Amino acid sequence: MSAARVGVVTFPGTLDDQDAARAVRYAGGEAVPLWHADPDLKGVDAVFLPGGFSYGDYLRCGAISRFAPLMEELIPAAKAGLPVLGTCNGFQILCEAHLLPGALMRNAGLHYVCRDQGIRVESTATPWTSDFAEGQELVLPIKHGEGRYVADEATLSALEASGRVVFRYSGGNPNGSLNDIAGICNEAGNIVGLMPHPEHALEDLTGAPSTDGRGFFTSILKKLVNA
Template sequence: MTAARVGVVTFPGTLDDQDAARAVRLAGGEAVPLWHADHDLKGVDAVFLPGGFSYGDYLRCGAISRFAPLMDELIPAARAGLPVLGTCNGFQILCEAHLLPGALTRNASLHYVCRDQRVAVESASTAWTGDFTVGQEIVLPVKHGEGRYVASEETLDALEANGQIVFRYAGGNPNGAMRDIAGISNEAGNVVGLMPHPEHAVEDLVGAPSTDGRGFFTSILSKLVNA
């Protein structure tokens, strides 16, 4: 059986693309490099937007990357059902592209945060969370200065009602995110964004204190193989 192909996008300033590609391979998938200036998704089955500081976070985090040529292909593909995961800067890009509602702003402390963070799973019905269970707590690294999720009360209520809040911070909110939101999905559940980094928690050697990030990659590969 041919391995599922997951595209990993690199923008100028992306830091975690190689980590993301390695996580895909460790889960049994084929990682396909995608360059921000390309106009071709190369027929991938899913896309990962990794973290970093695309374009130096100038203007706003993700605001320039949102207009990359590759995004002209990715945005309609995501709206048509292509599974897309964005972590940290990738989450910011998804919000700037209006594939996810709300925005990520400066941490409430105005300080950069880098630590292992407990996160509660709120939804196991997305394309990227099928191997988790609702209520499960996992540990993932966070490393950001602008990770505070904000949205209007109307939007927050809609996210709650539709089951689109996928992760909440547990054991302390690292950035002041409204309603402790660590990650959300679109209504269809194929697009997910979160501030923590699952790609940094997939190997026993360097994933301590957990390898809980593996579940994101096994989830999407299982879904693609069984589709």
């Protein structure tokens, strides 16, 4: 059986696509490069939206990327159930595209935050987190200036009540996110966004704070192989 194919999207200004592609290969999948200007998902089984500063973060983070030609294909596919993971700028793009509720705003402390961060897994019911245990504590790198998750009260209580808060910061909130939210998913659970960077926490060799990022990639690949 051929390896599961995970698309990795590159916009102008994307930074983490090479690490993301490597993480997919490391877990045994095939990483398929997807280009923002090419409205073709190339038949992939899942999509990783990496971090960076797509379109220079002009206007708002993710505001312009969401209208890229590739997104015209990705948005309906994600709504139809294609597994999509957005990290950092990818999370911002998913919110701007209204695939996830709420928005990510300037960190409450205004500083760009770059550090190793404790993250608690709150839901293993998504295709990207099934290899974790509920309540498991991870350490993942974060690096962002606009990671403060906000949503109106109704949205926030709906997220909490339906178990759609997938990750929470632990050991201190780095950016002022409401309810310490680090990551969320859509109602169906196939679309997950988070600010931390699993693709940078793969191997000890690179000075990563942990290898906790592997679980995201092993989760999705198991899911795709068993599908």
